[in-house]
Amino acid sequence: MRAKRHDWQGAILLAIIAALLLAGCQRGGSRSTPESSPSPGEASGAQPVTGQAAAPATPAVSAPAPQPGQRVSIVEAGLDEPRTLNPLFVADPVSEELSRLVFDSLVTVDPATGEVAPALAESWDVSDDGTRYTFRLRDGVRWHDGQPFTARDVEFTYRTMLDVNARSPRYSRLAERVKSVSVVDPQTVVIELIKPDASFLPTLATLGIVPEHVLAGVQPEQLITDPFGLSSAVGTGPFMLKQWVRGEQIVFERNPQYYRGVPQAAQYTYKVVGSLDELVAGLQDGLIDWAVIDAAQAGAAPAIDGVTVQSLPGFELVMVVLQLDSSKSELFIDPRVRQALLLALDRQAMVDQIWHGQAEVARGTQPPASWAAGPASIEYSYDPQQAARLLDEAGWQIGPDGVRRREGQRLSFRLVATGADPTRRALATWLQRQWAEIGVEVxxxxxxxxxxxxxxxxxxxxxxxxxxxxxxxxxxxxxxWSSDSIFDGLNMGHYTNAELDGLLAQAVATTNREERLAHYRQAQEIVLRDLPVLPLCFPKLTVLWSDRIEAPPLTATALRLRYGVEQWRLRL
Incomplete structure (x- = not known):
């Protein structure tokens, strides 16, 4: 197990948390309040900021010319505003997704198969020992300002994220995995890993690449406050930043030089709205084309002519993390207590009542959108009688006030949740009631x-x-789940299992999907047996989608990566 992290590592970890942990509904009932931590290149007020436009170029593939008076922009809306578009610092879902309009990565992930697919790298080779990745870059790719894209840009991007002074949220994960990044020639770059890691391509080779010629003159410690990503953004992606009016909207223009072909839509706009009501009104008036909303709020959205509600398998898991560090609490050390808490929950009723059916009961830990999702042999169906028996066996007997006691200690604990989010608040109250029925005070x-x-x-x-x-x-x-992640990750409850650690290490040591799947199925069984957390549900990715847009089939992966966004178009 690792020693405790240094203070600077902890600061970087906080940024990672923003990307992985979800406070509650990211796009639900009302606009979220920004955190007090500094945002990269923060711009205040509602003054428009104009991005750098690319030099005119002859498009590789023509796009339809708009008719006079015809709306040319696809309009997405959301309750949250991105902090930055700079891939070096994106650390929340909205920033990550909109950044992909402007910045492409070495590889992407094909939503149809879950397999890694070419992007800025047209091909790559992996050494026999699985530690050396040689990427061959596409010829003729240019930045939005007309400068050529080369291997030096890739080297600069990864070396910057690996520089602790830059304070990139990617630092910890890259530093633990990447040994070196080197240029072979203008079209070839090599990334050498410390040890084999099958997760490298879909997680770390999908990070957006930034231009060396624009940012090389900025000191690493100043990059986080540099206006790049807000008032300017030079990428290789399908759209170019045109204007960002803080608190109102971000406007992107299509990149006529895009290597996959000129985007079908002349513009792409992200509109910041203050409430679900405002979002619905925009859809009804034809001013908004699509949006992702909190799954639990889907029932509050009225039926709108020409707008469909698409419920897609997602990547989010809602769970209760239990404290297993005996120096902080001993209530959950006995696995029978953890099992009883889960058996006492009618999770299907929870999905029906709180998510209005827009979620799946979590019968495993792999999300429905993952290629590794699958059934587990361990099942925790609602069974309050069995939950009570387990607590009796563990020595927790019902007291005169209805709360269980053991050796004078009450079976009572504090459940921490985000109070500003109505879904989290409702869920916490529901859990409190369910556990009270088996004599547990929350x-x-x-x-x-x-x-x-x-x-x-x-x-x-x-x-x-x-x-x-x-x-x-x-x-x-x-x-x-890894014990290594107690101090440098999200193993918040201090869970340790040596067998599980070994399986997780084996799973990333091979690129064979069948072997990886077998390891992850075993890992899932161990987690469900040990229950370091109580898995509750997988909320659906809920999309309000206007029939004004034509696009390839929507999936959680496609929307997260904005995969194929250059093919989206408005119906004429």
Missing amino acids: QLELEQWSDVRRRATETRDFEALLLGVRWDLDPDQSIV
Whole structure:
């Protein structure tokens, strides 16, 4: 197990948490309040900021010319505003997704298969020992300002993220995996890993590449406050940043030089709205074309002519993390107590009542959108009688006030949750009622997300913690379950299992999908047996989609990566 992390590592970890942990509904009932931590290149007020336009170029593939008076922009809306578009610093879902409009990566992931597919790298080779990746870059790719894209840009991007002074949220994960990045020639770059890691391509080779010629003159420690990513953005992606009016909208123009062909839509706009009502009104008026909303809020959205509700298998897991560090709490050390808590929950009723059917009961840990998702042999169906028997066996007997006791101690604990989110608040109250029925007392501590995050990642001061995690595209879940992740990851409850550690290590040591799947199925069985967390449900990715847009089939992966966005178009 690793020693405790240094303070600077902890600061970087907080940024990682923002990308993986979900406070609650990211796009639900009302606009979220930004955290107090500094945002990269923060611009205040509602003054428009104009991005750099690319030099005119002859498109490789023609796009239809708009008719006079015809709307030319696809309009997405959301309750959250990105902090930055700079791939070096994106650390929340909205920033990550919109950044992909402007910045491409070495590889991408094909939503249809889950397999890695070419992007800026047209091909790659992997050494026999699985540690050396040689990427051959596409010829003729240019930055939005007309400069050629080369291997030096790739080297600069990864070396910058590996520079601790840059404070990139990618630092820890890259530093643990990447040994070196080197240029062979203008079209070839080599990334050498410390050890084989099958998750490298879908998680770390999908990071956006930034231009060396624009950012090389900025000191690493100043990059996080540089306006690049806000008032300017030069990428190789399908769209170019045109204008960002803080608190209102971001406008992108199509890249006429895009290597996959000129985008079908002349513009792409992200509109920031203040409430679900405002979003619905925009869809009804034809001013908004699509949006992702909180699955639990789907029932509050009225039927709109020409707008469909698409419920897609997603990557989020809502769970209760239990404190297994005996120096902080001994309530959950006995696995029978953990099993009883899960058996006492009618999770299907929870999905029906709180998510209105827009979620799946979590019968495993791999999300439905993952290629590794599958059934587990261990099942925790609702059985309050069995839950009571397990608590009796563990020595917890019903007291005169209805709360169980053992050796004078009450079976009572504090459940920490984000109070500002209505779904989390409702869920916490529901859990409290369900557990009361088997004699377990729960005290709710509803706090601001910043305080919940601090408990989860810094102090680890909690008994039980209600939150969501958005898993990576790759099924490696070491960041939550591995004992190495107690100090440098999201193993918040201090869970350790040597057998599980070994399986997780074996799973990333091979690129054979069948072998990886077998390891992850075994790992899932161990987690479900041990129950370091109580898996509750997988909310659907809920999309309101206007029939004005033509696009390839939607999936959680496609939307997360904005895969094929250059093919989206407005119907004439």
